[in-house]
Amino acid sequence: MNAEGDETLHGRILRELEGRILSGEWQPGHRLPSETEIAAAYGCSRMTVNKVMTQLTRAGLIVRQRRAGTSVAQPGPQPAILEIQDxxxxxxxxxxxxxxxxxxxxxxxxxxxxxxxxxxxxxxxxxxxxxxxxxxxxxxxxxxxxxxxxxxxxxxxxxxxxxxxxxxxxxxxxxxxxxxxxxxxxxxxxxxxxxxxxxxxxxxxxxxxxxxxxxxxxxxxxxxxGQTHALTARFTPASTKPAES
Amino acid sequence: MNAEGDETLHGRILRELEGRILSGEWQPGHRLPSETEIAAAYGCSRMTVNKVMTQLTRAGLIVRQRRAGTSVAQPGPQPAILEIQDxxxxxxxxxxxxxxxxxxxxxxxxxxxxxxxxxxxxxxxxxxxxxxxxxxxxxxxxxxxxxxxxxxxxxxxxxxxxxxxxxxxxxxxxxxxxxxxxxxxxxxxxxxxxxxxxxxxxxxxxxxxxxxxxxxxxxxxxxxxGQTHALTARFTPASTKPAES
DNA sequence: GCTTCCGATATGTCTATACATAAAGGCGCG
DNA sequence: CGCGCCTTTATGTATAGACATATCGGAAGC
Missing domain, CATH: 3.40.1410.10 (Chorismate lyase-like)
Structure with a gap:
C-alpha cells in the first residue's frame, strides 16, 4: 500500500469528500450519498466511511441526521479565526x-x-x-x-x-x-x-x-x-487542517 | 442507557481523559496507559478507545508513537485563537x-x-x-x-x-x-x-x-x-470543544 | 565491548457484524 | 379523509478479530 498510494484509505476518502465540498462542487445543502453507497464505491466497509464522516461532522463541513441522510453544511455565520504568534x-x-x-x-x-x-x-x-x-x-x-x-x-x-x-x-x-x-x-x-x-x-x-x-x-x-504591525491569519470555512499559505 | 448516564461510552472516556490532561493531573510528557489497558479498565474493546485517542491526537492534546506509547503533548507554542464576530x-x-x-x-x-x-x-x-x-x-x-x-x-x-x-x-x-x-x-x-x-x-x-x-x-x-471596541476570545490549550465563557 | 538482529509491544488501519435510534413515508383503520 | 402505527432507511455506537508497522530493548554474534 504505497508507491504513489502512500496513504490510508480513510485519508483518501476524507480528502476527496472534503475537496468536493470546499471546491464548491457540492454546494451547501447538497445531499451526499449514504455511508453504504460510499463504502460500496470505495470497496470498503461502512465503518471506514463512518470514521471519515464523523471527522467531517466535527469539522463542521457536513450535517447529519438519522434517516434524512447527510448534507453539506451551510457555512457558519462567523467562521473567522485568528492565530496569534509567539x-x-x-x-x-x-x-x-x-x-x-x-x-x-x-x-x-x-x-x-x-x-x-x-x-x-x-x-x-x-x-x-x-x-x-x-x-x-x-x-x-x-x-x-x-x-x-x-x-x-x-x-x-x-x-x-x-x-x-x-x-x-x-x-x-x-x-x-x-x-x-x-x-x-x-x-x-x-x-x-x-x-x-x-x-x-x-x-x-x-x-x-x-x-x-x-x-x-x-x-x-x-x-x-502602530501601523508597523498587523495580525494576520488565513483560513478556510471549516477545514480539518489549518489553512496553508 | 440514559437517566444520568445519557452519554456514549467513547464520549465518557474522552471527557475523562481530557479532564485529567486539562486539569494538570497528567502533566505534559506524562505517559498514559496503553489502549489495551484503558480498554480493560472501561471494559470495552480497543477500537472504542482508539477512536477516542484519535480525536485527542487531532486536538493536539496527546502525542502518540508506535511502540513508545502515548504521552501528554507539550502545550503548543502559539495556541492562541481569536474568533471574530459578525x-x-x-x-x-x-x-x-x-x-x-x-x-x-x-x-x-x-x-x-x-x-x-x-x-x-x-x-x-x-x-x-x-x-x-x-x-x-x-x-x-x-x-x-x-x-x-x-x-x-x-x-x-x-x-x-x-x-x-x-x-x-x-x-x-x-x-x-x-x-x-x-x-x-x-x-x-x-x-x-x-x-x-x-x-x-x-x-x-x-x-x-x-x-x-x-x-x-x-x-x-x-x-x-478606537478604545470603544475590542476583540475578545477565550480558549483552552487544545480542547476539542470551543471554550465556554 | 560493540554492533546487529530479532522478538515483544503498542499503535495504525481495516473488516464484518450487531444492535440501537430517529425519522420519513406509506398503510390501514376508524 | 385523517389520524396513528409500522416498516424502511440511514445514521450512531460498539465489538472482536486481523494484519501492518514502527521501535525499544535485550540477546546473539563479532
Missing part, C-alpha cells in the same frame, strides 16, 4: 534578528487595581515585569506583565534579564484557560518612550490573561507600535 | 439596537490600486460600498467594501440600502479561503467624519479578503472607533 517566532519569521531587554522588575502586594486577580484570596504578591522586544535593533513590542506568586511561586527566584517571561511561563506553569483582548490604543507616555514613537500614536494592544484551573496566573499587555 | 451579532450580543446605513455605492473599473484582485484578469468591474453600522444610534463601525463582479455577477442588481452586503454575500456567494489582518490605524478624514471622532484617533482596523476557488471575491475594511 513574539520571538513572529520576529524571526520575518527574517529579523530577535532582541530582548528587561526594563523593570518589581515585586509588590496586589491592590484594588489588579482586577484580573481573584479578590477573595488575600495577601497576594505580584511580580511586575516590563520588557522590550526588538527586531533588528528596532523596538518591536512592549510587554507589561504581572505574574501571581500564588500560582507560580518559583518565579521569584528567576531573573528575567535574558529569557522572556512568556517562554519561561509556557515551559513551567500549566494553563487551562486564557483570554485575549485586542484593542487599538493611543501610545501612553511610557509606551512612546520605550518604543521610540510619538505619544498618542495608534498602537495595537494585545492583552492576554491566563488561568490555571480557575486560578489567575498572569496578565500581559503587549503593545505594538 | 457585526450585527456583535452589536446585539451587547443588548444594543443594531442600525445600518449605506453611505455610498459606486461601480467602477478595477485599477492598479486594487492589489487584492488577480491582475491577470482584465476589464474587471468592482462594486464599491461604504456603509455605517451603528449600535443604539451611535456609530459603531465603518465598512468599506469592494466586490468583484467577476465572482458575484448578481451583486449589480442588489440594492444594499437595507441589508448589509456582508450578510448578502454570506448567503449567496461561496468562499473557500479568507484572510484577516488586524491593525491599529489613525482615523482617516473619511473615517473620522463617518464615525464622529477626531481625525487621528486610534482605530481598530480589520481587513478581510475572501476568495472562491482561488478567485478574489471581496475585500472589506472594518474600522472601529
Amino acid at each position: 513574539i520571538q517566532r513572529e520576529v524571526e519569521a520575518s527574517k529579523s534578528v530577535y532582541g530582548y531587554r528587561l526594563l523593570n522588575r518589581a515585586m509588590r502586594e496586589a491592590n484594588a487595581g489588579d482586577t484580573w486577580l481573584d479578590p477573595s484570596e488575600e495577601r497576594l504578591e505580584v511580580l511586575e515585569l516590563i520588557c522590550l522586544h526588538s527586531a533588528d535593533g528596532q523596538p518591536f513590542c512592549l510587554e507589561e506583565r504581572q505574574i501571581s506568586l500564588a500560582a507560580a511561586a518559583d518565579v521569584s527566584a528567576v531573573d528575567f534579564s535574558v529569557r522572556p517571561p512568556g517562554q519561561w511561563l509556557l515551559d513551567t506553569v500549566r494553563w487551562s484557560a486564557a483570554e485575549h483582548t485586542i484593542r487599538a490604543v493611543a501610545a501612553s507616555a511610557q509606551a512612546s518612550r520605550a518604543l521610540g514613537i510619538a505619544k498618542g500614536t495608534p498602537c495595537l494592544s494585545v492583552e492576554r490573561k491566563t488561568w490555571n484551573v480557575g486560578r489567575p496566573v498572569t496578565k500581559v499587555v503587549l503593545t505594538y507600535p | 457585526i450585527q451579532r456583535e452589536v446585539e450580543a451587547s443588548k444594543s439596537v443594531y442600525g445600518y446605513r449605506l453611505l455610498n455605492r459606486a461601480m467602477r473599473e478595477a485599477n492598479a490600486g486594487d492589489t487584492w484582485l488577480d491582475p491577470s484578469e482584465e476589464r474587471l468591474e468592482v462594486l464599491e460600498l461604504i456603509c455605517l453600522h451603528s449600535a443604539d444610534g451611535q456609530p459603531f463601525c465603518l465598512e468599506e467594501r469592494q466586490i468583484s463582479l467577476a465572482a458575484a455577477a448578481d451583486v449589480s442588481a442588489v440594492d444594499f440600502s437595507v441589508r448589509p452586503p456582508g450578510q448578502w454575500l454570506l448567503d449567496t456567494v461561496r468562499w473557500s479561503a479568507a484572510e484577516h489582518t488586524i491593525r491599529a490605524v489613525a482615523a482617516s478624514a473619511q473615517a473620522s467624519r463617518a464615525l464622529g471622532i477626531a481625525k487621528g484617533t486610534p482605530c481598530l482596523s480589520v481587513e478581510r479578503k475572501t476568495w472562491n476557488v482561488g478567485r478574489p471575491v471581496t475585500k472589506v475594511v472594518l474600522t472601529y472607533p
Whole structure:
C-alpha cells in the first residue's frame, strides 16, 4: 500500500469528500450519498466511511441526521479565526534578528487595581515585569506583565534579564484557560518612550490573561507600535487542517 | 442507557481523559496507559478507545508513537485563537439596537490600486460600498467594501440600502479561503467624519479578503472607533470543544 | 565491548457484524 | 379523509478479530 498510494484509505476518502465540498462542487445543502453507497464505491466497509464522516461532522463541513441522510453544511455565520504568534517566532519569521531587554522588575502586594486577580484570596504578591522586544535593533513590542506568586511561586527566584517571561511561563506553569483582548490604543507616555514613537500614536494592544484551573496566573499587555504591525491569519470555512499559505 | 448516564461510552472516556490532561493531573510528557489497558479498565474493546485517542491526537492534546506509547503533548507554542464576530451579532450580543446605513455605492473599473484582485484578469468591474453600522444610534463601525463582479455577477442588481452586503454575500456567494489582518490605524478624514471622532484617533482596523476557488471575491475594511471596541476570545490549550465563557 | 538482529509491544488501519435510534413515508383503520 | 402505527432507511455506537508497522530493548554474534 504505497508507491504513489502512500496513504490510508480513510485519508483518501476524507480528502476527496472534503475537496468536493470546499471546491464548491457540492454546494451547501447538497445531499451526499449514504455511508453504504460510499463504502460500496470505495470497496470498503461502512465503518471506514463512518470514521471519515464523523471527522467531517466535527469539522463542521457536513450535517447529519438519522434517516434524512447527510448534507453539506451551510457555512457558519462567523467562521473567522485568528492565530496569534509567539513574539520571538513572529520576529524571526520575518527574517529579523530577535532582541530582548528587561526594563523593570518589581515585586509588590496586589491592590484594588489588579482586577484580573481573584479578590477573595488575600495577601497576594505580584511580580511586575516590563520588557522590550526588538527586531533588528528596532523596538518591536512592549510587554507589561504581572505574574501571581500564588500560582507560580518559583518565579521569584528567576531573573528575567535574558529569557522572556512568556517562554519561561509556557515551559513551567500549566494553563487551562486564557483570554485575549485586542484593542487599538493611543501610545501612553511610557509606551512612546520605550518604543521610540510619538505619544498618542495608534498602537495595537494585545492583552492576554491566563488561568490555571480557575486560578489567575498572569496578565500581559503587549503593545505594538502602530501601523508597523498587523495580525494576520488565513483560513478556510471549516477545514480539518489549518489553512496553508 | 440514559437517566444520568445519557452519554456514549467513547464520549465518557474522552471527557475523562481530557479532564485529567486539562486539569494538570497528567502533566505534559506524562505517559498514559496503553489502549489495551484503558480498554480493560472501561471494559470495552480497543477500537472504542482508539477512536477516542484519535480525536485527542487531532486536538493536539496527546502525542502518540508506535511502540513508545502515548504521552501528554507539550502545550503548543502559539495556541492562541481569536474568533471574530459578525457585526450585527456583535452589536446585539451587547443588548444594543443594531442600525445600518449605506453611505455610498459606486461601480467602477478595477485599477492598479486594487492589489487584492488577480491582475491577470482584465476589464474587471468592482462594486464599491461604504456603509455605517451603528449600535443604539451611535456609530459603531465603518465598512468599506469592494466586490468583484467577476465572482458575484448578481451583486449589480442588489440594492444594499437595507441589508448589509456582508450578510448578502454570506448567503449567496461561496468562499473557500479568507484572510484577516488586524491593525491599529489613525482615523482617516473619511473615517473620522463617518464615525464622529477626531481625525487621528486610534482605530481598530480589520481587513478581510475572501476568495472562491482561488478567485478574489471581496475585500472589506472594518474600522472601529478606537478604545470603544475590542476583540475578545477565550480558549483552552487544545480542547476539542470551543471554550465556554 | 560493540554492533546487529530479532522478538515483544503498542499503535495504525481495516473488516464484518450487531444492535440501537430517529425519522420519513406509506398503510390501514376508524 | 385523517389520524396513528409500522416498516424502511440511514445514521450512531460498539465489538472482536486481523494484519501492518514502527521501535525499544535485550540477546546473539563479532
